[in-house]
Amino acid sequence: MAKPTFYITTPIYYPSDKLHIGHAYTTVAADAMARFKRLTGYDVWFLTGSDEHGQKIERAAKAQNQTPKEYVDHIVDGFKKLWSRLDVSYNDFIRTTDERHRKVVQQIFQQLYDQGDIYKSEYEGWYCTPCETFFTEYQLVEGKCPDCQREVEKVREESYFFRQSKYAERWLKFIEENPDFIQPVSRRNEMVSFVKQGLEDLCVSRTTFDWGIPVPFDPKHVVYVWVDALTNYISALGYGSEDDSLYRKFWPADIHLVGKDIVRFHTIIWPIMLMALNLPLPKKVIGHGWLLLDSGKMSKSKGNVVDPHTLVDKYGVDTVRYFLLRELPFGSDGLYSEEALVKRINTDLANDYGNLLSRSATMVQKYQEGVLQAPGPAAGPDAELIDLAINTPKLVAEYMDKSEISNALAAIWQLVGRANKYLEETAPWSLAKAGQPERLNTVLYNVAEVVRFVTIMASPFMPNLPQRVWPQLGIADKPELHTWESLRWGSLPAGTTVQRGEVLFPRIDLKSLG
Ligand code: ME8
Numbered sequence: 001m002a003k004p005t006f007y008i009t010t011p012i013y014y015p016s017d018k019l020h021i022g023h024a025y026t027t028v029a030a031d032a033m034a035r036f037k038r039l040t041g042y043d044v045w046f047l048t049g050s051d052e053h054g055q056k057i058e059r060a061a062k063a064q065n066q067t068p069k070e071y072v073d074h075i076v077d078g079f080k081k082l083w084s085r086l087d088v089s090y091n092d093f094i095r096t097t098d099e100r101h102r103k104v105v106q107q108i109f110q111q112l113y114d115q116g117d118i119y120k121s122e123y124e125g126w127y128c129t130p131c132e133t134f135f136t137e138y139q140l141v142e143g144k145c146p147d148c149q150r151e152v153e154k155v156r157e158e159s160y161f162f163r164q165s166k167y168a169e170r171w172l173k174f175i176e177e178n179p180d181f182i183q184p185v186s187r188r189n190e191m192v193s194f195v196k197q198g199l200e201d202l203c204v205s206r207t208t209f210d211w212g213i214p215v216p217f218d219p220k221h222v223v224y225v226w227v228d229a230l231t232n233y234i235s236a237l238g239y240g241s242e243d244d245s246l247y248r249k250f251w252p253a254d255i256h257l258v259g260k261d262i263v264r265f266h267t268i269i270w271p272i273m274l275m276a277l278n279l280p281l282p283k284k285v286i287g288h289g290w291l292l293l294d295s296g297k298m299s300k301s302k303g304n305v306v307d308p309h310t311l312v313d314k315y316g317v318d319t320v321r322y323f324l325l326r327e328l329p330f331g332s333d334g335l336y337s338e339e340a341l342v343k344r345i346n347t348d349l350a351n352d353y354g355n356l357l358s359r360s361a362t363m364v365q366k367y368q369e370g371v372l373q374a375p376g377p378a379a380g381p382d383a384e385l386i387d388l389a390i391n392t393p394k395l396v397a398e399y400m401d402k403s404e405i406s407n408a409l410a411a412i413w414q415l416v417g418r419a420n421k422y423l424e425e426t427a428p429w430s431l432a433k434a435g436q437p438e439r440l441n442t443v444l445y446n447v448a449e450v451v452r453f454v455t456i457m458a459s460p461f462m463p464n465l466p467q468r469v470w471p472q473l474g475i476a477d478k479p480e481l482h483t484w485e486s487l488r489w490g491s492l493p494a495g496t497t498v499q500r501g502e503v504l505f506p507r508i509d510l511k512s513l514g
Pocket of ligand 1: 230
């Protein structure tokens with residue numbers, strides 16, 4: 001039977017500068033969702049990429065005496081290095097400078113023009129170059145950009161416009177019929193009131209710079225940012241090309257994951273473009289919160305960014321991924337600090353998970369000569385522990401279905417916590433002393449099986465964990481015990497050779513942070 005499909009995307013980031021941990025958060029979150037779906041039996045397509053056109057890039061390249069293409073090539077290389085460093089398992093990387101993308105943007109622009117949904121008029125408004133956004137007079141805050149508070153420029157030029165307004169009623173009806181389309185709900189309400197205030201037509205071309213995709217029937221215009229950028233989600237699948245098999249297989253997208261700053265573009269402009277083109281709409285747009293510093297939102301234009309490479313060098317990939325995914329509650333903002341990161345490492349990873357594994361392996365070595373024995377009958381707190389282990393995968397899957405990644409991790413760690421408590425309650429060291437080998441066997445088996453459960457469930461979030469843990473549990477060569485399907489209690493066979501290995505997550509001295 002064919003596997004169900006799952007298509008997930010990240011925003012395509014601007015190569016105007018290096019990426020910071022805010023971008024890493026989005027991409028790692030999408031990666032965790034993609035990995036989770038693969039683990040649970042889906043045929044997954046995971047797309048990321050870069051949004052390379054626009055005046056800001058043109059200017060940045062000039063400042064460095066480079067052509068825009070030279071400039072973006074270099075930065076995009078850096079994007080790819082970062083994603084490989086963070087173990088991001090994307091299937092495709094789309095660049096808006098790709099020929100495959102250019103063709104589709106031009107084709108769509110032409111079609112919308114031919115059917116009367118794009119028309120020529122004159123644009124007058126305020127433009128913020130760092131944010132690449134036009135504002136109307138009343139959107140400005142004290143005459144400045146409402147997003148970055150910098151100076152804006154008055155622009156007046158001939159432009160093409162997309163007749164968005166025509167689709168407002170249809171959009172409202174769609175949202176009413178598909179209440180889950182925009183997540184979380186609070187963002188949906190914001191978008192609905194935005195549209196109800198009256199939707200203006202959208203300026204979709206510019207003549208004041210060249211670095212963009214030319215309008216096919218009027219090449220002194222280049223396609224302005226959002227029509228170009230949003231189209232990546234289908235151009236990457238080969239929409240409109242000779243081989244559109246990926247498009248037919250994976251569109252509509254299951255999830256567009258974006259930060260809350262660009263929810264409006266993804267939930268209003270993009271669906272309306274698709275309506276106009278008579279194409280199916282994505283199933284869900286999720287707008288996550290921001291990772292904030294004490295000093296406010298991290299942003300390239302403000303220069304207060306945290307470099308993910310530095311963090312990975314210092315703490316390791318899985319640790320950084322765990323922290324990002326655990327710390328930001330679904331839909332809300334989260335505060336980043338190195339202290340918070342170290343606290344998470346010390347409690348959740350070193351104390352809770354790391355200790356559980358090392359105590360379990362050490363005791364099997366010490367009391368069972370390193371060979372895990374079959375469990376005897378259940379007694380005392382066994383049933384409670386086992387029930388929790390059996391129920392946790394279901395709970396994790398439910399949270400992941402709602403994209404509540406941090407709750408999914410919290411549920412897994414609940415089981416870790418319960419198993420540590422179980423060790424205290426059953427005190428295997430006393431059982432060994434008191435000569436109760438059968439009970440000791442049961443306790444050590446149960447804990448080893450919990451470690452296996454936790455490691456499988458945590459693997460989409462921390463992809464390097466399994467390869468470090470399976471040798472310690474003696475099941476490195478048993479792939480059938482690494483799967484989601486193998487999360488059936490008691491699948492771990494007795495007789496495996498358990499060996500305590502390296503410390504997975506060393507404790508970090510908070511004082512060392514200075
Ligand atoms: O907007 N916290 O690109 P961009 C969390 N090219 N996430 C953050 C963040 C933070 N502090 N800062 C950035 C663009 N992000 C367009 C997108 S898509 C068709 C075009 C993440 O490089 C978050 O996902 O400015 C946000 O939406 C995205 O980076 C913006 O990236």
